[in-house]
Amino acid sequence: MKTQIKANVEVISCIAQKDWVNDVLEAGADAIYCGLQNTSWHNKKIEFSWKDLIDLSQVIHEKGKKLYLAINRNLSQDNIEEILEYMPLFEDKSFNAIIVSDWGLIKAIREKSSEVSIHLSANTACVNTWDFELAKELDVNRVIFSSTLNLNWIKYIVDRYEFEWEAISYGSNCINEVKHCLCYLKKQNEKKEFFCSKQYRLFNEEVLEPMQQNDYLRLGKGTFTGEIARKYFELGIYNWKIEGRAKSISHIIHGTKVLKSIANELCLNNEKDYYKSYSSNYSV
């Protein structure tokens, strides 16, 4: 049985504007992810140009933290060609990793370089062993779990593969596991600011809950207690992602502080074998 004695948790936060960066780092983020213009399904207001990203990387690296570029969408040929032009920035670690959901982009990157660190986005809908095998073949470094996987299944996967693992630990992911963006109806709704979370909650309540009673992590609802992050820690998932770039800086800062404090508490007590005690409760 695998035992996990020491762990360093990475709290991965996000920004939607350049001037958020210092506050988010101060709140305790170990890494920051942000989007590239025209390659995200988010509102354009929260995407960055290459120039902005290069500026950000300097600020973030000066403070000893990491920057991940999130490309959470299926891409056109032009999108991919543009990203490939900027590959040296990934190879020299100006950007520490690229978060990708398009298998085509992963293939394109790997044809050019084995040096770029690739994180498989939660939006990839990597939910079965076949896709984890494909990720292994393409030398993916880290997998971000889909927020709709259940804990038994996560444990099953973590036990069998050697990726770095990451999980959405604060905030909701407004996309379902078939990569269907739940925001697409946003334009049809007058109460735009609440629409995303409402749809996600609906998806949780009407699809996931009837389907699986206890073991799903319901990120989109309820008061955050840290329970999710603790469970991830026990499973050996030490990279915790905060969702919610499109929300507000206060949401991001709150999430970052909460996760950081849980991470500190767990890492201080890390002589305890969480994994062993946890694994007895879950089986596949």
Next chain:
Amino acid sequence: MKITNKAIHFHTIPNGTLNRCAYYDYVILGGVLCRLTLAHNNMPQLEETCAKIKNTYHKKVCIQQPFYLEENGAKFLQLINDLSNKQLIDGIIVNSPGILKYIKNLGIEIVMSRFSIGKRKKINSYFCNLLDNNNVSAIELFSDDYDLIKEIKKFTKLMIWGRYNDSIFNSFSNKCFIKNYLKKCTNDSEQCGLGSYKLYSKNTSVNNSELIISGHFVYLEDKQKKIKKTNNNEFDTVIYNSSEFEL
């Protein structure tokens, strides 16, 4: 571009509604080993359904890979192998690019499902190459998206399966649909899950005028009620005699 085939998609066991196969070229069976619908989890029953579709109606049978697979997928893969060896299926619609290497040599049609393309309408040569190199024969889309079809045809000769009136996701916007869908799948599998397809021929150029949707097979709640009220023949008559369904 011309519509060359029509297909019907049963999300659950089509007991009593199998006669609809007569109107189509392909019959797609969903819910296989799916923990969401719990349909088609019985191999003899699935074999029987496939055999009936092929022997009685002489239609092609495709299995749809569900997202909510039990276990690690090994059982599903075994089932596809068995059905393929017995020549009871002609194709499979898959969601996961990772499954391709395990099925590429089975000699059946492989269709990459609409879920892998999504609503975001972007495609690239690298993804198309991944499909081409694994004997995929078609890409399924959520809808008739002319721009996306044009893009796909830049990179590959893959056939396009255009799904119209996707029963799950068109209705997802109606909020209560999935809840109803689940209930109906659990309680009354016969009444649940009709989708519909049309398939476009390979190697043809895009002609928007020919692609105008001339018919809809809408699986919304009002139609569903109609299914309950009428017998299957009446239902079929209602739908297929309707001018809006002419393709």
